[in-house]
Amino acid sequence: MDAKNIVISAQDLTKQFGDFTAVDQITFEVYGGEIFGFLGANGAGKTTAMRMLCGLSKPSGGKASVAGFDIYREPEQIKRNIGYMSQKFSLYEDLTIKENIQFFGGIYGLSDRVLKEKSTDLIQQLGLAEHAHTLVGSLPLGWKQKLAFSVAIIHQPSIVFLDEPTGGVDPITRRQFWDLIYEAADQGITIFVTTHYMDEAEYCNRISMMVDGKIAALDSPTALKQEFAAETMDDVFFQLARQAKRKSD
């Protein structure tokens, strides 16, 4: 984790829908190689904030830059320079493993030559050489996840956004997925992750907790537990989310 290398910088970032303030002046920084947990109850504004940071939604106010690009002026650059993965949107089930890699690599603008090398290496690393021409739809969930994550970082982005990447996954596969996250972070890729599993909150270097559109707390898991005199992150979350005045949807 490199505190001098700021990958996300948000200042008073705000999004309003009519008279409803979904995201209310949030200010925070995310550092290079950091695993940053972005938590909050349903309806707290996480998705809206994340959409702005990914260049998909224009803020109503405030400033932010992601991977060195301004979210107002350079949203297209942001999209090209970040990785994104969610459980819902990941791979094309009716394309093969190789086709998926080539498709996403192509979208991210990798040249044919680089892509050819990359896809061979990646398939090799994942131990999927025998299955390169298997349709993704028929793969076990654990394999799909690993592939989806690898594809999300195929263009070596400085940051990858993971939106509930482990929802509904069995406990062993869930932990294998976190091994991949650690590996990527070790290589210097910044991880921005949302989750409903509080044990996963413990695996993050720092955590922000959104309540009613604001960042109500931001620190390391250890410091947060101390601050809230809590045994577990579950308890920290509970204490914070309970303060919400906005009805959780």
Next chain:
Amino acid sequence: MGDIKWACTERLNSDPMVDVSVQNISKTYDEGTVKALSGISFEVEKGELFGIVGPDGAGKTTLFRILVTLLLADAGEAMVNGSDVVKDYKEIRSKVGYMPGKFSLYQDLSVEENLKFFASIFGTTVEENYHLVKDIYVQLEPFKRRRAGALSGGMKQKLALCCALIHRPEVLFLDEPTTGVDTVSRKEFWEMLKRLKSEGITILVSTPYMDEATLCERIALVQEGQIMSIDTPDGIIARYPDQLFAIKSDNMSGLLRDLRAHPEVASAFSFGEYHHITFTDKQKIAEGASSFLATLSHHNLEMHTITPTVEDCFIQLMSHDGR
């Protein structure tokens, strides 16, 4: 074959305490290539809160769809509230409440219209069973004229539960009601289930969240179409075969790598703040952990024995199945 079937049905009907009975149910998709359920059996007692706990693809939805008569099994038999899921499917449909994992109400009817609609097709009125849904419905009331399709996720879920309850079902099937829901709302939802249970309604609920297992009276741990274990949560935990330890240091990812490579460590998995580990030689570790800790070059090492969680048990059972 006919005799066996008769004997089986007779036995099931003879126990008035059993409300749901599943015998060797199997189901495949895509001409047998995808096994969704592989010969599973269990019984749920009247008034019990029974949890089906397992990840996506374990067969939870297939099982529920068979029990509420929306899908035919390839083999096996099942009874719900004294009726056979194949022969007596019509009776079952009027006696069960079903909340599917995917939102299935009428998007272009209002909140109020949906509830009235479900009450009337079951031949009852909202007023008659209002006490059952009151606690939940009061939260929806401010939006009662809003179209269901325009509700937020949490509100849709509450409306779906009301609609599944409004005819006062004997047996309630809830397929992953808390998936994607934050921990605070999940806690509220489970409080609601406890109240329904006190009304005498049998409840089958599925969940991928292992921590919710302890909120059920009994649970079945399911994985790849098979039941790995059925018992009370305490019973499942008591059957964990090893002594489990929690360990931590300054460098958790490095520690996990070192533990996995260590000859004395049988298993090592991360569990939030700690890693949970078991040892190959139980005797040796019982005599003293300090010699083991000395073999790890880590700072601020801390280790103590712990009681397994249901998730530890699930992992142990999965590993045991040869993964």
